[in-house]
Amino acid sequence: MTSETDPLIPSTTTPPRELTFLERARRHLSEDVSIDQSVAPLALQCALTGLIDSVSWSTAAVWVAFQTGNMVQLSMGLASTPPGPHFQIRAASIAGFMLGCLVSGRIVARAGPKTRARCAGIALAQAIVIALVVVLSVTTRLGAVEPATVALLAFAMGLQAVSASRLSSAPFATTVAFTATLSSILSDPTFPLLGRQGGLRVLSVVMLFAGAALGQLLVDSPQIGSEGALGVAAALEGVLALLWAVGHGQLEERSAMGSR
Numbered sequence: 001m002t003s004e005t006d007p008l009i010p011s012t013t014t015p016p017r018e019l020t021f022l023e024r025a026r027r028h029l030s031e032d033v034s035i036d037q038s039v040a041p042l043a044l045q046c047a048l049t050g051l052i053d054s055v056s057w058s059t060a061a062v063w064v065a066f067q068t069g070n071m072v073q074l075s076m077g078l079a080s081t082p083p084g085p086h087f088q089i090r091a092a093s094i095a096g097f098m099l100g101c102l103v104s105g106r107i108v109a110r111a112g113p114k115t116r117a118r119c120a121g122i123a124l125a126q127a128i129v130i131a132l133v134v135v136l137s138v139t140t141r142l143g144a145v146e147p148a149t150v151a152l153l154a155f156a157m158g159l160q161a162v163s164a165s166r167l168s169s170a171p172f173a174t175t176v177a178f179t180a181t182l183s184s185i186l187s188d189p190t191f192p193l194l195g196r197q198g199g200l201r202v203l204s205v206v207m208l209f210a211g212a213a214l215g216q217l218l219v220d221s222p223q224i225g226s227e228g229a230l231g232v233a234a235a236l237e238g239v240l241a242l243l244w245a246v247g248h249g250q251l252e253e254r255s256a257m258g259s260r
Helices: 021-030 039-060 067-079 087-111 116-139 147-165 179-187 196-220 225-246 250-258
Strands: none
Touching: 021 116, 039 116, 039 147, 039 196, 039 225, 067 087, 087 116, 087 147, 116 147, 116 225, 196 225
C-alpha cells in the first residue's frame, strides 16, 4: 500500500552521471576566460614583451616584438650599399614574427579567441620555443644573436601578438606596440585622473618598463647573461600558461554575480 506522499507514477529519470576528471578538465579548458578577472596574466604578457625585447636588443641590436622599428631599420639597410650589418638578423626577426602571427591566427580560429585552452596553449608554446632557443644557444654554435634563434624568438612574440589582440581587452589590446597605448593614455579626457581602463593602460606600460629593466639587469649579470635571461622568460611563460589555465572563467563570473 502506497502512502499519500508517494508519486502516482514512479519517476523514470536517472540522476546525472558524475563527470570524470578528464571530462571536467576538458569542460574547464573549453570555457572562455573572464577578461575583467585576467589582469595578472595580461600584465605579465606586457612584462614578458619588455624582458624578451630588451634581451634581443642588448645582444643583437634587433627587436623581436616591436616590429615597427625593425621595418624602418630594414628599409634603411636595403637602401645602403652594401646592406647594413644587421640586415639578415632583422629580416629573420620580421619573418619569424609574421609566421608566429599566421600560426596564432589559425589557432584562434579553431580554438576560439578566449578559451582557457587557447590562452594557456599559446603561452605554453611560447615557453617551449624560448626554452628551445636557450638549449640551442647553450649546446650549439647558434648563439642567442644568430638569425635562426632571433627568428624563433620573434615567432614566439608573433604568437602572443595575435593572442592578446583577440581577447577584447582595450587596455591590453596589444602587448607588442605601446605607441597606441601611450596616445590613448594621454588623450583620455580624464587624464591624469584616469578611470579603470586608463589605469590598466598605465599598468601595461609600467609592466613593459619593469620587464625591460629586468631583462637588462639579467643580461648584464656575469652569472646569468642573455641565455639565462631567456631561461627566466621561458619560466615566466610557463607561469603565464598556468595563470590562464586556472583563472576565472565567464561562467564563474556570471554565477558570482547571480549569487549577490
